[in-house]
Amino acid sequence: MENVLECSNVTKRYGRKTALDGLNLTIPAGRIVGLLGPNGAGKTTLMKLIVSLLRDYKGTLTVSGMRPGLDTKKIVSYLPDREFLYPWMTIEESIAFFDHSFADFQREKAYSMIEALGLNLQDKVKSLSKGMRERVSLSLVFARKARLFVLDEPLAAVDPSTRDKIIGIILDNFDPDSSILISTHLIHDVESLFTDVVFVNDGKVLLQGRVEELRREHGMPIEDLFKRLI
Numbered sequence: 001m002e003n004v005l006e007c008s009n010v011t012k013r014y015g016r017k018t019a020l021d022g023l024n025l026t027i028p029a030g031r032i033v034g035l036l037g038p039n040g041a042g043k044t045t046l047m048k049l050i051v052s053l054l055r056d057y058k059g060t061l062t063v064s065g066m067r068p069g070l071d072t073k074k075i076v077s078y079l080p081d082r083e084f085l086y087p088w089m090t091i092e093e094s095i096a097f098f099d100h101s102f103a104d105f106q107r108e109k110a111y112s113m114i115e116a117l118g119l120n121l122q123d124k125v126k127s128l129s130k131g132m133r134e135r136v137s138l139s140l141v142f143a144r145k146a147r148l149f150v151l152d153e154p155l156a157a158v159d160p161s162t163r164d165k166i167i168g169i170i171l172d173n174f175d176p177d178s179s180i181l182i183s184t185h186l187i188h189d190v191e192s193l194f195t196d197v198v199f200v201n202d203g204k205v206l207l208q209g210r211v212e213e214l215r216r217e218h219g220m221p222i223e224d225l226f227k228r229l230i
């Protein structure tokens with residue numbers, strides 16, 4: 001099966017600022033990849049290129065062999081770093097909206113995640129706390145049968161026990177034909193989720209590897225390796 005994501009020598013500039021600087025990254029199917037790096041490393045920029053919110057870049061970037069665009073939007077499920085729910089909708093209406101927007105949306109899966117996360121379908125988005133809205137967003141994003149899930153800082157607002165519950169739901173629902181790319185600063189809290197990690201700094205990949213191998217090779221948890229490298 002072809003790689004879910006391939007980036008070769010990807011460079012993205014905002015005016016004179018270089019956000020990605022010849023970045024190389026390959027993600028095969030079946031991986032849950034932590035995209036780790038300090039503020040300004042280029043994580044959000046990379047994600048925006050993958051989901052084709054930004055188009056002007058140099059190098060080659062493909063999702064399932066295709067350049068980002070309308071066709072890849074059908075197979076990439078994206079959780080942006082800002083809120084995207086409509087405040088006036090109920091959770092149920094938000095589910096219906098996603099159902100209409102994406103052919104691969106699995107309504108029943110959304111309902112069961114909403115229930116598992118203790119949310120009420122009739123509640124209006126604007127009445128929910130930040131952490132609750134994050135739970136709804138994650139349920140919607142993961143209810144798609146996408147090939148690639150791109151999550152920009154998904155777990156920042158939820159409490160630790162909900163975080164563990166969400167990690168459980170992600171793992172239970174993980175389809176090995178797909179891959180998940182997650183940017184986060186909460187390395188310690190979500191390390192158990194990752195099969196792989198990618199360290200980025202100054203728009204470049206510093207180190208990429210399987211979590212088990214990196215832990216064994218360097219004899220330390222991923223968070224300590226991050227602190228040593230960056």
Ligand SMILES: Nc1ncnc2c1ncn2[C@@H]1O[C@H](COP(=O)(O)OP(=O)(O)OP(=O)(O)O)[C@@H](O)[C@H]1O
Pocket residue numbers: 014017018019037038039040041042043044045046
């Ligand atoms: N619209 C923009 N215009 C100009 N510069 C930008 C723009 N967006 C990002 N940058 C710059 O590009 C670099 C990479 O930013 P990016 O948001 O991708 O980093 P990040 O790794 O996601 O950071 P954080 O962890 O803080 O979210 C930074 O130096 C940032 O200032």
